[in-house]
Amino acid sequence: MSRRSPDLVGLAAGIAAVALGGLLALDRDGAITLGAGWIAVAACAAAGVVLVTSGLMDRRD
């Protein structure tokens, strides 16, 4: 029986989305205060992680 390797790009995108959503939820809840600057940092980091993962995975394939 063959095992499918996990879709690491999808996994990275999911983790990034969950982390981003978690931050926004905490901000909404008032537990932390995120300014526009920090939201931009989080969005750029999430997008960057997903793109780098995608690029690296393609090279491995």
Place this chain on the structure above:
Amino acid sequence: MGAGDEQRSAGGLRRDPEAGLVAGVLAGVGERVGVDPLLVRILFLVLVVASGGLLLVAYALAWAILPGGPAGEGERGATAPPADAPGPGRRRRGRLALGVGLLMLAVLLSFRELGIWWSDALAWPLVLAAAGVALLWRQSVADGTELDAVPTAAPSPTAPAPDRRRERRASLLRLYRGGFGVALVLGAALLFLFANDTLGAARDVAVTAIVIGVAAALILAPFLWRLGRKLAAERAERIRTQEKAELAAHLHDSVLQTLTLMQKRAGEPEEVAALARRQERELRSWLAGEDGEEGDGFAGALTAAAEQVEDAHRTAVEVVIVGDCELDERGSALVGAAREALTNAAKFAGPPISLYAEVEDGRIEAYVRDRGTGFDPAAVNAGRRGISESIVGRMERNGGSAEISSGDHGTEVQLRIDRDGA
């Protein structure tokens, strides 16, 4: 499309640019989950508003990551990718570069939020200028590599149309990249001036410079246009001359040599008919654009050339070849020159004739020797094209050299050429 794309798309999400309004991400999602794309679009708009626009970033990400085309195209693309599709390596490198750029931007923004920062007026123009310079530098390195790889001969007019389309597309892409790099650097300069409240003064200077530049361009335009046309005409003439010389060398080596042999053997009708048939076959295959050289590589082609001379002149040629390589344009030129030198040795000196060739990492050398009475190369009639065109001219046109030393002990022809890509 990369292998990774195909793997993901086999059971999964793809963009559908044909059915989409922007990049086909939502149309692909609708097709994947079996929902009308219109409903997906409405839901997306609601979510964009609710998330304060953050979902647009996700859309851009999906645009960059998801493979394009309707489901099933991956399988076709695996065997016959469309001519204008970006290569998998380029897509991957583009994603990596964009990803690294975004991560660096995130780090810079973090420093800014933490207060470890000089000033917006300095840092952002520097970031923009660095990106533009990186793009221009990469472009200039790529151009330099391509220039090094330009063949010495004229481009073949019979090159397949997809190759020409790809070349045109690549040149447009280079122009676009170069323009984008210049725009980034100029944008950085303007941003710096604006942020430092000096744009007004700079604007006056810039307007003055632009007006002077336009006036100079109007004055110089006719001269530049004529210069451009002259250079193009000179290049075309140079290419025509080279092609004519190659044609003359080929006809000399094949048709003229065969006609000479036929005259020599006029008393042997069967031999003359065989020579004529062989020449006809060779000429037809040459006119059809087929490679006239036999054998798998350089060594095979050189051996075949020596055998042809042996057959045609009924003489023995001792062949020693050390090493081998693919038969490219330069190798073919050396084989042609060696064949002509062997033919001359068979015609004017007779046995023993030897051919020694050595293929090294960076170059190929060949020596054709005979023990005839020799001749004075400087005294050869200018109308005779064998040495001047078929040997020396052919080697020089292809970036090589030919030296002929002759005396009472015999004649030696030394042929040297650098290998392609070495």
